[in-house]
Amino acid sequence: MSDYKIETKCIQSGYEPGNGEPRVLPIYQSTTFKYSTSEQMGRLFDLEDSGYFYTRLQNPTNDAVAAKICDLEGGVAAMLTSSGQAASFYSIMNICEAGDHIVCASAIYGGTYNLYAHTIRKMGVEATFVDPDCSEEELNAAFRENTKAVFGESIANPALVVLDFEKFAKAAHTHGVPFVVDNTFATPINCRPFEWGADIVLHSTTKYMDGHASCVGGAIVDSGNFDWEAYGEKFAGLTTPDETYHGIVYTQKFGKGAYITKATAQLMRDLGSIQSPQNAFLLNMGLETLHLRMPRHCGNALAMAKYLKSHDKVAWVNYPGLEGDPYYELGKKYMPGGTCGVLTFGLKGGRDASVRMMDSLKMVAIVTHVADARSCVLHPASHTHRQMNDKELLEAGVQPDLIRFSVGLENIDDIIADVEQALMQV
Numbered sequence: 055m056s057d058y059k060i061e062t063k064c065i066q067s068g069y070e071p072g073n074g075e076p077r078v079l080p081i082y083q084s085t086t087f088k089y090s091t092s093e094q095m096g097r098l099f100d101l102e103d104s105g106y107f108y109t110r111l112q113n114p115t116n117d118a119v120a121a122k123i124c125d126l127e128g129g130v131a132a133m134l135t136s137s138g139q140a141a142s143f144y145s146i147m148n149i150c151e152a153g154d155h156i157v158c159a160s161a162i163y164g165g166t167y168n169l170y171a172h173t174i175r176k177m178g179v180e181a182t183f184v185d186p187d188c189s190e191e192e193l194n195a196a197f198r199e200n201t202k203a204v205f206g207e208s209i210a211n212p213a214l215v216v217l218d219f220e221k222f223a224k225a226a227h228t229h230g231v232p233f234v235v236d237n238t239f240a241t242p243i244n245c246r247p248f249e250w251g252a253d254i255v256l257h258s259t260t261k262y263m264d265g266h267a268s269c270v271g272g273a274i275v276d277s278g279n280f281d282w283e284a285y286g287e288k289f290a291g292l293t294t295p296d297e298t299y300h301g302i303v304y305t306q307k308f309g310k311g312a313y314i315t316k317a318t319a320q321l322m323r324d325l326g327s328i329q330s331p332q333n334a335f336l337l338n339m340g341l342e343t344l345h346l347r348m349p350r351h352c353g354n355a356l357a358m359a360k361y362l363k364s365h366d367k368v369a370w371v372n373y374p375g376l377e378g379d380p381y382y383e384l385g386k387k388y389m390p391g392g393t394c395g396v397l398t399f400g401l402k403g404g405r406d407a408s409v410r411m412m413d414s415l416k417m418v419a420i421v422t423h424v425a426d427a428r429s430c431v432l433h434p435a436s437h438t439h440r441q442m443n444d445k446e447l448l449e450a451g452v453q454p455d456l457i458r459f460s461v462g463l464e465n466i467d468d469i470i471a472d473v474e475q476a477l478m479q480v
């Protein structure tokens with residue numbers, strides 16, 4: 055990790071050209087890499103040497119961008135994935151197998167909820183969902199003998215619950231398991247979960263990191279802090295021989311790089327959710343301005359939250375950056391520089407009024423996206439979360455009339471003017 059400030063890391067980390075090499079990170083648009091002898095390539099397959107041989111496992115463009123994200127989070131190793139979903143899947147399946155269990159905050163992204171509640175269950179891994187605001191006792195009661203990880207989102211999409219990192223980290227570590235955090239909404243500009251006890255951080259880079267809604271992608275970063283060998287029996291995949299690589303033991307051979315090396319060497323090898331180098335290049339362009347964009351997103355969202363709060367047709371507004379919000383204090387503690395550019399609100403006319411208002415917007419678009427330069431809205435109950443029943447919706451912190459508003463980087467006066475004219479139609 056470099057000693058540069060985070061703004062500098064956004065621009066400089068991950069790639070340092072040698073003499074006469076391209077100043078800008080090149081796109082290694084190649085599936086494969088050439089070697090002079092069969093022996094040299096063989097050693098790569100045995101993980102005896104490090105080097106590139108096939109882009110499904112590793113690619114220099116991807117690695118440079120992963121290294122930048124690693125540096126931004128303050129981790130020791132990182133990898134890119136084809137999507138945030140793949141990152142969420144790998145982060146858990148790298149340490150779980152059939153018969154295992156995870157503890158998960160219930161206020162999370164709908165796609166992650168489906169993945170953990172249903173899809174990995176079919177693979178034999180069960181999740182217990184806990185209210186993120188539960189007491190320490192309730193949280194501890196969710197653990198079992200076979201629990202392997204604790205998961206939560208730093209700012210939940212779309213519930214906008216700020217996770218009490220210290221409470222979750224303490225429970226995870228008391229039970230000898232890692233604390234995994236999805237830091238998509240806060241980004242490392244606003245929050246660095248490793249500083250609050252998280253062991254693994256993941257991202258949907260599709261959102262603020264890319265920032266322009268151009269590429270779906272994900273990333274996983276390891277803090278290097280979790281001592282897998284201290285709980286060697288629980289994490290046998292990391293601490294006992296891998297017969298698919300002639301019996302190497304990841305923790306012994308790769309030390310603090312064990313978790314990411316295993317995720318690359320096994321999961322990426324076998325499941326293949328690699329990010330394309332072209333997308334990694336575009337992601338890198340987004341990362342260069344992340345430190346400029348996040349404060350503007352937060353400033354615009356706060357102005358919009360205040361505007362909506364004072365509007366007589368608006369029933370409620372949630373924004374953790376707004377004084378009086380239930381998560382304002384936690385936000386100030388864990389993200390003192392700002393939270394995110396997403397807020398939610400409902401109208402006094404209920405679900406129908408919310409839909410009518412959205413349909414009346416002219417500039418702000420209805421899209422299945424969030425956290426990019428263009429302001430957009432979405433109605434989770436009819437869109438992202440429509441697979442959930444009402445009970446599941448409320449457990450995930452999603453009211454049926456909730457509009458999710460991703461406040462973009464346009465001039466705030468124009469965004470408010472569009473909302474104002476739409477509210478007049480209600």
Ligand SMILES: *Cc1c(COP(=O)(O)O)cnc(C)c1O
Nearest residue numbers: 137138139163211238258260271
């Ligand atoms: C969008 C999102 C995901 C899923 O990421 P994709 O890149 O769409 O696969 C995961 N977590 C959060 C918080 C998200 O907003």
